[in-house]
Amino acid sequence: MALLETEALVLRTYNLAEADKIVVCLGRSSGLIRGVAKGCRKLRNRFGAALEPFTFVNLTYYQKETQELVSIRQTEILRSHFNLSSDASILTGLAYMGDLLMEFSPPHQANEILFRMVTACIDAVSQSPDDLQSILRYFEVWLLKIEGFLPDLRFCAECHRDFNTDEPIFMGQDLALRCRNCSSGRGGTVSKRLHTHLRTTEKLAPGKFAEESRIVSNQTKRELAELTQQIIGRVLERLPRVRPTFVQ
Ligand SMILES: [Zn+2]
Numbered sequence: 001m002a003l004l005e006t007e008a009l010v011l012r013t014y015n016l017a018e019a020d021k022i023v024v025c026l027g028r029s030s031g032l033i034r035g036v037a038k039g040c041r042k043l044r045n046r047f048g049a050a051l052e053p054f055t056f057v058n059l060t061y062y063q064k065e066t067q068e069l070v071s072i073r074q075t076e077i078l079r080s081h082f083n084l085s086s087d088a089s090i091l092t093g094l095a096y097m098g099d100l101l102m103e104f105s106p107p108h109q110a111n112e113i114l115f116r117m118v119t120a121c122i123d124a125v126s127q128s129p130d131d132l133q134s135i136l137r138y139f140e141v142w143l144l145k146i147e148g149f150l151p152d153l154r155f156c157a158e159c160h161r162d163f164n165t166d167e168p169i170f171m172g173q174d175l176a177l178r179c180r181n182c183s184s185g186r187g188g189t190v191s192k193r194l195h196t197h198l199r200t201t202e203k204l205a206p207g208k209f210a211e212e213s214r215i216v217s218n219q220t221k222r223e224l225a226e227l228t229q230q231i232i233g234r235v236l237e238r239l240p241r242v243r244p245t246f247v248q
Contacts, residue, residue, distance in 0.1 A: 050075035131210035158182035
């Protein structure tokens with residue numbers, strides 16, 4: 001049994017037995033893990049407020065090679081966002097981010113880029129709660145990209161023609177983007193303004209993207225929300241409901 005340590009973001013907790021909780025975390029060096037925090041629902045316990053969702057903690061835990069559930073020994077709060085917990089729409093938005101991470105991120109697979117992206121998004125929501133929706137779109141696009149489900153936004157998937165023209169772009173059933181020629185006009189159209197808005201996510205940090213989104217039309221924002229929902233829906237149909245577990 002190994003004693004491990006990681007910086008982690010608490011995503012969700014479930015009550016277990018009388019005094020314990022199951023805690024789902026995204027760790028910088030552990031990836032997505034589920035752990036048991038024994039005794040954490042007792043009045044005096046060693047975890048305090050560290051296991052509240054969307055708290056960044058330093059986590060010490062035991063991991064047995066044969067078990068998916070780890071055993072949480074110690075937590076230390078690095079950063080908490082208690083300012084967000086009084087707003088119901090923010091809590092719903094953060095819970096949605098947690099749900100997507102649990103669906104898309106394979107357990108026990110560390111992903112530094114994913115961890116940094118999630119951290120940056122939560123910090124951006126904390127700094128500017130009014131920008132929640134734009135930051136959620138940014139999060140969706142980047143999660144899809146990091147997990148390998150976002151189509152290439154630069155070139156046609158068939159002829160590799162650069163999309164930096166005024167030609168319309170089409171998204172096929174296979175979620176690939178193609179030029180008019182290669183798609184024969186089949187599939188949903190991705191408007192030029194949506195394509196430009198999408199590409200902005202690749203260039204900016206979430207807070208900056210949200211700032212720039214304030215002058216983007218509501219129609220383009222709606223198109224982006226529809227596109228990410230469409231891709232997420234299709235990908236989740238393909239993913240097994242219970243992801244195979246992988247223990248390092
Ligand atoms: Zn083409």
